[in-house]
Structures are given as structure tokens and as C-alpha cells.
Amino acid sequence: MPELRKDPIIGRWVIISTERGKRPSEFERARPAPKSGFCPFCPGHEDKTPPEILGYRKDNGAPDTGGWHVRVVPNKYPALKVEGNLDRVGDGVYDRMNGIGAHEVVIESPGHKDSLSTIPIEQFEEILWSYRDRIIDLKKDDRLRYVLIFKNHGEAAGATLEHSHSQIIALPIIPKRVAEELDGAKAYYEYKERCIFCDIIRQEIMQASRVVAENSDFIAITPYAPKSPFEVWILPKQHEANFENCQKHHYENLSVFFSEILKRMDKVLNFPPYNFILHTAPIRNGDLNFYHWHFELMPKLTRVAGFEWGSGFYINPTSPEEAAKFLREAKI
Amino acid sequence: MPELRKDPIIGRWVIISTERGKRPSEFERARPAPKSGFCPFCPGHEDKTPPEILGYRKDNGAPDTGGWHVRVVPNKYPALKVEGNLDRVGDGVYDRMNGIGAHEVVIESPGHKDSLSTIPIEQFEEILWSYRDRIIDLKKDDRLRYVLIFKNHGEAAGATLEHSHSQIIALPIIPKRVAEELDGAKAYYEYKERCIFCDIIRQEIMQASRVVAENSDFIAITPYAPKSPFEVWILPKQHEANFENCQKHHYENLSVFFSEILKRMDKVLNFPPYNFILHTAPIRNGDLNFYHWHFELMPKLTRVAGFEWGSGFYINPTSPEEAAKFLREAKI
Numbered sequence: 001m002p003e004l005r006k007d008p009i010i011g012r013w014v015i016i017s018t019e020r021g022k023r024p025s026e027f028e029r030a031r032p033a034p035k036s037g038f039c040p041f042c043p044g045h046e047d048k049t050p051p052e053i054l055g056y057r058k059d060n061g062a063p064d065t066g067g068w069h070v071r072v073v074p075n076k077y078p079a080l081k082v083e084g085n086l087d088r089v090g091d092g093v094y095d096r097m098n099g100i101g102a103h104e105v106v107i108e109s110p111g112h113k114d115s116l117s118t119i120p121i122e123q124f125e126e127i128l129w130s131y132r133d134r135i136i137d138l139k140k141d142d143r144l145r146y147v148l149i150f151k152n153h154g155e156a157a158g159a160t161l162e163h164s165h166s167q168i169i170a171l172p173i174i175p176k177r178v179a180e181e182l183d184g185a186k187a188y189y190e191y192k193e194r195c196i197f198c199d200i201i202r203q204e205i206m207q208a209s210r211v212v213a214e215n216s217d218f219i220a221i222t223p224y225a226p227k228s229p230f231e232v233w234i235l236p237k238q239h240e241a242n243f244e245n246c247q248k249h250h251y252e253n254l255s256v257f258f259s260e261i262l263k264r265m266d267k268v269l270n271f272p273p274y275n276f277i278l279h280t281a282p283i284r285n286g287d288l289n290f291y292h293w294h295f296e297l298m299p300k301l302t303r304v305a306g307f308e309w310g311s312g313f314y315i316n317p318t319s320p321e322e323a324a325k326f327l328r329e330a331k332i
Numbered sequence: 333m334p335e336l337r338k339d340p341i342i343g344r345w346v347i348i349s350t351e352r353g354k355r356p357s358e359f360e361r362a363r364p365a366p367k368s369g370f371c372p373f374c375p376g377h378e379d380k381t382p383p384e385i386l387g388y389r390k391d392n393g394a395p396d397t398g399g400w401h402v403r404v405v406p407n408k409y410p411a412l413k414v415e416g417n418l419d420r421v422g423d424g425v426y427d428r429m430n431g432i433g434a435h436e437v438v439i440e441s442p443g444h445k446d447s448l449s450t451i452p453i454e455q456f457e458e459i460l461w462s463y464r465d466r467i468i469d470l471k472k473d474d475r476l477r478y479v480l481i482f483k484n485h486g487e488a489a490g491a492t493l494e495h496s497h498s499q500i501i502a503l504p505i506i507p508k509r510v511a512e513e514l515d516g517a518k519a520y521y522e523y524k525e526r527c528i529f530c531d532i533i534r535q536e537i538m539q540a541s542r543v544v545a546e547n548s549d550f551i552a553i554t555p556y557a558p559k560s561p562f563e564v565w566i567l568p569k570q571h572e573a574n575f576e577n578c579q580k581h582h583y584e585n586l587s588v589f590f591s592e593i594l595k596r597m598d599k600v601l602n603f604p605p606y607n608f609i610l611h612t613a614p615i616r617n618g619d620l621n622f623y624h625w626h627f628e629l630m631p632k633l634t635r636v637a638g639f640e641w642g643s644g645f646y647i648n649p650t651s652p653e654e655a656a657k658f659l660r661e662a663k664i
Contacts, residue, residue, distance in 0.1 A: 005557035007555070008528060008532065008557075009516040009520075009529075012644065012646075013557070014559055014646040016648050016650075025602075092535040093531050093535055094535075094556045148645065171645075177643050178643065180341075180343075180644070196340060200340065200425060203425055203426075207424075224426045225338055226346065230356070270357075277639065277642040277643055307490060310609040310628050311508075312512070313345075315347045315411045316346055319335075319350055
């Protein structure tokens with residue numbers, strides 16, 4: 001059983017995924033992702049993944065058969081397990097609990113070579129709907145407190161399979177970075193009685209220098225204090241804490257917008273590897289007036305990592321104003 | 333002038349080092365470190381670095397000449413500048429100040445191919461003394477609040493020059509991760525009236541399962557909730573908040589101990605790239621009864637980074653107990 005452990009000093013939880021246990025020799029030198037001809041995510045190989053949790057099919061065909069355009073399946077090597085109890089226990093100064101949760105894979109398209117920046121808008125929209133549908137479903141599990149949705153694109157950004165996919169991890173704790181955002185946003189709200197993200201959007205529109213793109217419902221900005229070059233945040237202009245509570249037309253609009261941002265990034269940075277993370281409110285907190293869902297998108301351009309991990313301190317060689325200008329002016 | 337900017341939501345400061353300004357094309361694909369024959373850190377090339385700040389020489393020779401065994405010089409491409417005022421200003425919801433501070437390089441040995449795990453113990457001790465001497469000196473600058481000392485070893489861990497060196501960054505702010513440690517340790521002290529690090533050391537000695545090595549003055553453990561596999565902390569057994577306030581024999585003892593830990597890591601993980609960071613108390617806070625200096629050492633074994641950066645959430649495939657066992661039992 002994987003274990004969730006809490007750092008007693010800074011309060012960060014980590015998963016010790018013992019069943020993925022790696023012996024030292026397995027770490028020796030970062031290995032290239034297996035590039036064998038066989039892909040378990042391709043159509044026709046539906047029996048090579050654990051049974052599907054969700055499948056969108058035009059013909060309403062049976063689960064784990066072909067004809068799908070988006071498929072959500074359990075991760076074959078899950079970092080967390082669905083069965084069991086949390087069993088929170090102390091051990092002297094330490095705290096741990098069982099690694100209860102869900103770890104799922106969203107297979108974003110049947111095409112092995114497809115990527116988010118090139119697939120049709122309708123396909124992109126389906127992926128957003130699958131995120132939403134999974135959050136709604138995972139909310140029903142009382143043990144869970146947060147649904148983390150993210151994508152690693154490209155080997156350098158941590159993708160181990162080439163076929164385009166994102167991941168969903170449902171957790172019995174709130175990840176530290178999200179907890180910090182919630183705390184910071186709440187403190188601001190208590191002082192100003194305004195959502196800090198709404199204030200940021202207003203100021204960014206006024207100043208314009210960090211705006212990458214904008215449409216009626218969404219804005220993309222390079223954040224004022226980015227931890228990495230060309231980091232981009234995509235936010236809904238209208239206040240909403242929970243991604244899963246968007247209006248239908250927002251998903252339509254977001255798929256067009258998100259696709260455009262990825263195309264701009266591909267153009268300016270020559271198809272970079274990247275990560276994105278959906279920051280949305282915890283699933284047990286109801287509608288929050290101080291939080292505002294958004295996507296954080298980070299191209300993987302620099303290699304330095306250990307130092308930043310350890311210090312929480314970042315040196316960024318590109319100003320967000322400059323990055324926004326390049327992205328804004330890209331001819332796509 | 334570089335700029336320090338604060339994230340308005342989570343309060344993290346980052347350096348926007350505009351003078352290192354990179355155009356998008358410069359990021360295209362992680363480039364290998366330049367492996368030209370010329371090394372500015374080698375003896376005989378003392379005029380190829382900015383004028384030295386500190387040099388240890390057996391013969392008390394002149395600065396910027398040969399005969400040194402450790403040399404500290406300003407970084408040729410500093411992320412921060414020494415001259416000027418902080419000029420803290422607000423900009424709507426945002427905060428920034430001038431990037432005032434010091435950015436120095438410790439050239440750890442004259443030998444181009446030397447590494448910390450192979451140099452003589454006396455040489456290692458000199459490096460520790462240079463860290464201490466620089467902290468003492470930087471403390472005199474009232475604008476500064478923290479001295480961050482770290483090392484990137486190997487290209488994959490972010491080293492851009494092969495010749496063994498560490499870096500010193502003196503900052504007008506306290507890095508987020510250190511601030512979190514200070515806050516957490518303070519809260520624990522207020523509740524228990526004991527240093528949490530002292531309590532951790534006591535529990536680790538009792539449980540023994542995460543102890544890598546121990547001598548009269550130091551202990552090395554794999555932390556209970558490590559963010560990466562084979563992460564190791566080296567702590568003094570006796571309470572002390574400030575690295576620069578150690579007794580003389582502690583530096584001697586630490587050099588033997590630290591060298592041993594690196595040898596164990598080399599043995600088990602086949603000479604991995606790594607980062608280490610000295611966590612010591614801020615320079616303006618006096619003696620803290622709740623904080624306890626230590627080194628955090630992280631071999632760079634996994635590639636995933638962007639997701640962890642963005643979520644503050646870590647999945648670790650190796651338990652600290654297992655990692656400690658491998659390191660403890662290594663024949664060195």
C-alpha cells in the first residue's frame with residue numbers, strides 16, 4: 001500500500017509509492033522513454049489498459065472497445081490505491097496515512113501522433129469535458145479532498161509514454177502549493193473583500209504588458225513573478241472557484257483559447273516540452289468567493305531543478321513582459 | 333538592474349535577471365554545457381574571473397595569483413548586483429524591489445577534475461571555512477537578510493562549468509522554503525518548547541531505520557517525507573541555528589563526515605549528479621532556539637520537475653528507510 005507522509009517541519013505531504021519501489025541501479029542515468037512499436041493507448045489495444053472508467057464514443061459503443069475519441073482509464077502503475085481506509089496515524093513527531101486515492105490517465109485522442117496543439121478544437125473540448133466529468137464523479141468519494149489534473153508533454157517534461165495523455169490524481173489531502181494559494185487568496189479577501197485573481201485580471205488588462213491573448217471569457221497572462229521563463233496562466237475572466245462548475249459555452253470557448261496558446265508556444269519556442277496543471281478549488285469546500293480556478297502552463301526550458309526545489313527560490317532569465325510580447329506577436 | 337518580484341498570492345519572491353535576458357531561440361533544446369578546453373577556474377587563469385573576494389593560500393601570496401587552494405570570486409554573470417538601493421515599490425497588487433545582493437562562486441579546488449567526494453579531507457574543510465568566512469563578511473551588509481549556499485554537481489543538476497564549485501547568493505529577502513521551515517519550527521517550539529530538529533534527531537537515533545551514518549557531532553538521515561529518492565539531510569547533533577557559529581572542531585568533523593556521505597552516494601548511485609543546499613538561520617535574526625542548521629543533499633535521479641514545481645506535490649518511488657539501508661550498507 002502506498003503511504004502518504006507529512007514533513008513535520010513545513011507540513012508538505014508526499015506519496016511514498018513503495019510498489020513502484022526502485023532499486024538504486026534502476027536510477028542509474030535517466031533512461032530514454034521506451035520507444036517500442038507497441039502503444040497501449042492506441043485503438044485496438046483497449047484490453048492492454050485496466051478497464052476504462054469513462055469513454056466518449058460517437059456511436060455509444062461498449063466500454064473497452066474501439067470507436068472512442070477520449071478514454072479515461074486507471075493508471076497501470078498507480079501512485080495511490082482506491083481501496084481501503086485512510087488510517088491516519090502518528091509516529092513520534094511524524095504523521096502518515098494510507099495512500100488512498102485515484103490515479104487515472106486521460107487518453108486524449110486515438111491518434112498516436114496527435115498533440116494538443118494540433119488536434120481539432122472539438123477534440124480538445126472533449127478532453128476538457130472529460131476533466132469535468134471525472135471531477136464530478138470523484139467528488140462523490142468522501143475520503144478525497146482534492147482532484148489534481150495535470151499533463152506532462154514530452155520526455156523532458158516527464159512524459160513516459162509518447163501517446164498524448166494527461167493524468168488525474170485524486171487525493172485525501174490538499175497539495176501544498178494549492179493550500180498556499182488558498183491561504184494567500186483568503187488573506188487578501190479578508191482584507192480587501194475582493195478576489196485577488198479578479199484584481200490581477202483587472203490590472204493585467206489595464207497594463208496590457210503581460211497579456212498574451214484574450215477573448216470574451218478567458219485571458220492568458222505571463223504572471224508578474226514567474227518561476228520559470230515563458231510560464232503562462234489561463235484564467236476565466238468571470239469569477240469561478242471550481243473548474244467543474246463552468247458554463248457549457250466556457251468549455252467550448254476554452255478549447256479554442258487553450259489551443260491558440262499552445263500554438264503560440266510551439267511557434268515561439270519551437271514545440272517545447274511542457275507541463276500544465278489545473279488549479280481548481282478543493283472538492284469539499286463549496287463555492288469559494290476568494291479562489292479562482294486557472295491553468296498554469298510551464299514550458300520546460302531550463303534544466304536547473306534541485307536547487308530550486310530545495311530553496312524555493314527561483315532565478316528567471318526572461319522577464320514576463322518580454323515573454324508575453326513574443327507570445328502575443330507570434331504569427332500562428 | 334535585476335529585479336526581485338513577489339508573487340502576490342503565495343508570497344514567493346523570484347529574481348527576474350534581465351541582464352541574463354534570453355531570447356526564445358536560446359532556449360531551444362537544452363544545450364550541452366560548453367566543453368571547450370579553456371577553464372576560467374583553473375590555476376593560471378586568475379585574471380579570467382572578476383577580482384577575488386577571498387583566497388586561501390599556503391604562502392599568503394597576493395590575490396588573483398596562483399598558489400591558492402580555495403578561491404571565492406564574484407559570479408561573472410550575477411543574478412544580483414551589489415551596488416544600489418533596494419527601492420521597494422508597489423505596482424497595484426504587485427511588489428518589487430531592486431535585485432540587490434551578492435552572487436559569488438566558491439572554486440573548491442585547483443584541480444580541474446577534482447570532486448568533493450575525492451579531494452583530501454583538509455581541502456574539504458577549507459571549503460567549509462570559506463562558506464563560514466563569507467557568511468560572516470556578508471552579514472555586515474545591512475541590506476541583506478539571507479545567505480544561500482548551494483552546489484550544483486554535474487550537468488543534469490544544473491552545473492554549467494565542469495570545474496568543481498559551489499555558489500553563494502546573498503539576498504535582501506528570505507527564500508520561501510527557508511521561511512516555511514522557520515515558521516514551522518517556530519510553531520512547534522511555541523507548542524513544545526523544544527527544537528523540532530533536535531526532536532527529529534532523537535527519534536531518528538532511537539528508530540535507526542533512516543540513519544545513514546553518525547559520528548560524535550553529526551548525523552545523516554533520509555528524511556521521513558522526502559521529496560526525491562535518496563534525499564539526505566546532514567545535521568549537527570548539538571543545537572545550533574547558524575552554520576557560521578560552529579566550533580572549530582565541528583568544521584573538521586563535518587568535512588570527514590560529509591565526504592563519507594558523498595562517497596556512499598557515489599557507491600550506491602554510481603556517481604550521480606546532485607544538489608546540496610545549506611539551510612542556516614537568516615543573518616539578522618540572532619541565535620534562534622527553534623531553528624537548527626543542516627545540509628540538504630539531493631541526488632538528481634528523476635526527470636519529472638514541472639508538475640512538482642507547479643503543484644508542490646511529490647511522488648517518491650523509494651522509501652527513505654530503503655534508501656538509508658542502501659547508503660548505510662555501502663562498502664566505501
